[in-house]
Each structure stands twice: as C-alpha cells, then as structure tokens.
Amino acid sequence: TYRSSFWYLPNPGLEPTISQTAEISINHKVNQYLNLTLTGYYTHMRDLISSVPDNGNTNLYNNRYLGYPVDYIEVPFNAGTQKNYGGNLIINSAFSIGASRFKAWTSVSYVDGTVMESGPSSKIVEVHLPFVAPWQFRAGIDGHSGNFNYSVRLLHSGKQRLTGFTDDANPHHRQLLPGFTLVNASAGYTWKERFTFFAKVQNALNQRYRNPVDVDLNDNNSITFHGSLQDPLRVMAGLTFSLQ
Structure with missing residues (x-):
C-alpha cells in the first residue's frame, strides 16, 4: 500500500x-614603491x-x-554549458612618511559569463550569469606608526544580478539589485608589547544594502526576501593580551 x-x-x-x-597574468614593478598586476x-x-x-x-x-x-x-x-570570463588590475604600493610605514593597494575587477538555462516552454537558452556584480572597485591602506596601527578598506560594488529576468517571455536581461559602497576601518595601540587596545568600525557609511539571492522581483508573493539584508553600521572595541 x-x-x-x-x-x-x-x-x-x-x-x-x-x-x-x-x-594570463602580467606583473610590472614600476619602482621600489609601486607594483602593477594585470x-x-x-x-x-x-x-x-x-x-x-x-x-x-x-x-x-x-x-x-x-x-x-x-x-x-x-x-x-x-x-548545458557555462562560460566565465573576466580580469582585474591590481596596484600595490609601500612607502614611508617620517617614522610611519604604509602599504596601500587598489584594484578594479570585472567578471561575467553565460550559462545554459531552461527558458520559455522548457527550451534551453543561453543567458547571463546570476549572483554576480560584474564591476567592483576595492582600495585599502595599512599604516604603522610606533605603537599605533590602523587600516581603512573601501569596496564599491556595481549593480548585482539576480536569477529573475526583466521579461520572462524573453529571458535575456537579469533583474538587478542596486550596488553599494562599504567602508571598514580599524585602529589599535600596543602597550608594553603585550596589551593591545583596538577599535573596529564596519560599514561606516551605514549602507542598507542587499546581496543577491534566488528570487524573482516580479513575484510579490515570493517565499524569500528580495535580496539578503546585510549588517548595518557596527562598532567594536576591546583589549587583547599576549602571554609571550
């Protein structure tokens, strides 16, 4: 039964x-302070x-x-098949100002591609990849001055692709979530080589941003949110102690 x-x-x-x-990767050392990688x-x-x-x-x-x-x-x-393609340009630099030492870097990246998916009437069609933000820009700097250390990170993400299409009858253009800009920073002070006081700030601009998920924005009764909500502004501080 x-x-x-x-x-x-x-x-x-x-x-x-x-x-x-x-x-393919090409690296060029411009001088003792600057290095490029493509x-x-x-x-x-x-x-x-x-x-x-x-x-x-x-x-x-x-x-x-x-x-x-x-x-x-x-x-x-x-x-089906899938094609991924892209690249990035990275610039690294190390320099000193007085007794302070710094390491700085920046990068621009592009990623895209196509994948075979089931379209209208279950026909297999070639469409753009979901779950990607084709363009991203990153930058950061780390510094060390005596007992102080500090760093700042910047991430700017372009528009992000979802799984849904703007027109289901003609699945070509993916639905998009807005891009966002994140700034994270940290600082610390080491005392007697054992104690370190630190503070961290994540999402300093308090961006209310979302990451892409498997969702169709045209479906108002979707069982999932229209994007995954991420952390707002967060501040942390503390003390670490080394036994050695």
Missing part, C-alpha cells in the same frame, strides 16, 4: 562536469549537472521505485 508523491533518485549514467581554464581569464564548463524530471529526460524509473508508485521523480542530469 506504500506510495510517495516525490523521490530524488540517482542517475547511473551521470557524467562529471568538465572545466577548462586559460589565464590578470585575465576564460573558463569553459560542459556537462553541467542540474536536477530534472525523470520522465522525458532519463526515463529510468517511470514513476516507480522498488515497485512502489511515485508521483514525481527527480534525477541529476548533464545539461
């Missing part, structure tokens, strides 16, 4: 996903693994498992 509405079952014919990557890459993946109905794809079980009826059976299946 046993029956089930759903089972997720293995596919004995499943093949591994194959990934091939080409990368990197580019391209990755091609095939036989991606996704979950599909058994009926119409593998036809391994025909709505039965060990002789028992199952309304819907899902299996892993090799389908």
Whole structure:
C-alpha cells in the first residue's frame, strides 16, 4: 500500500562536469614603491549537472521505485554549458612618511559569463550569469606608526544580478539589485608589547544594502526576501593580551 508523491533518485549514467581554464597574468614593478598586476581569464564548463524530471529526460524509473508508485521523480542530469570570463588590475604600493610605514593597494575587477538555462516552454537558452556584480572597485591602506596601527578598506560594488529576468517571455536581461559602497576601518595601540587596545568600525557609511539571492522581483508573493539584508553600521572595541 506504500506510495510517495516525490523521490530524488540517482542517475547511473551521470557524467562529471568538465572545466577548462586559460589565464594570463602580467606583473610590472614600476619602482621600489609601486607594483602593477594585470590578470585575465576564460573558463569553459560542459556537462553541467542540474536536477530534472525523470520522465522525458532519463526515463529510468517511470514513476516507480522498488515497485512502489511515485508521483514525481527527480534525477541529476548533464545539461548545458557555462562560460566565465573576466580580469582585474591590481596596484600595490609601500612607502614611508617620517617614522610611519604604509602599504596601500587598489584594484578594479570585472567578471561575467553565460550559462545554459531552461527558458520559455522548457527550451534551453543561453543567458547571463546570476549572483554576480560584474564591476567592483576595492582600495585599502595599512599604516604603522610606533605603537599605533590602523587600516581603512573601501569596496564599491556595481549593480548585482539576480536569477529573475526583466521579461520572462524573453529571458535575456537579469533583474538587478542596486550596488553599494562599504567602508571598514580599524585602529589599535600596543602597550608594553603585550596589551593591545583596538577599535573596529564596519560599514561606516551605514549602507542598507542587499546581496543577491534566488528570487524573482516580479513575484510579490515570493517565499524569500528580495535580496539578503546585510549588517548595518557596527562598532567594536576591546583589549587583547599576549602571554609571550
């Protein structure tokens, strides 16, 4: 008398996903204070693994498992390809001002790509990658002056892609979440080489930003939020003690 509405079952014919990557990196030391690195890459993946109905794809079980009826059976299946490409430019610098020493860096990165997904009428179409912010800018500086140390970090993220499309009938342009700018800072003072007083500020600009999730912004009854809410402004302070 046993029956089930759903089972997720293995596919004995499943093949591994194959990934091939080409990368080039160029490094140039401008002088003793400045260093540049430029990197580019391209990755091609095939036989991606996704979950599909058994009926119409593998036809391994025909709505039965060990002789028992199952309304819907899902299996892993090799389908589609994915292409990733991008690059970044990194600038590193180290210098001194009087008795203070500094290390500074900045970078600009770009990442994009396409993936094969099920579109209208279950047709497989090539679309842009979700869960990415194609453009990002980062910068930071660390300093050390006697017993004081301090650092500042900046991250600016461009618009972020979601899984949903602006037009479901023509799945080409992904829905977007706004970009954001984060500033984090920290400082510390070491006393008698054992005690360190520190303070940290995260999200100093108090950005109310969200990260992308699997969601369709056109669905007002979505079971998930329209983006994952992140931490607002946070300030921490404390004391550390070394036994050595």
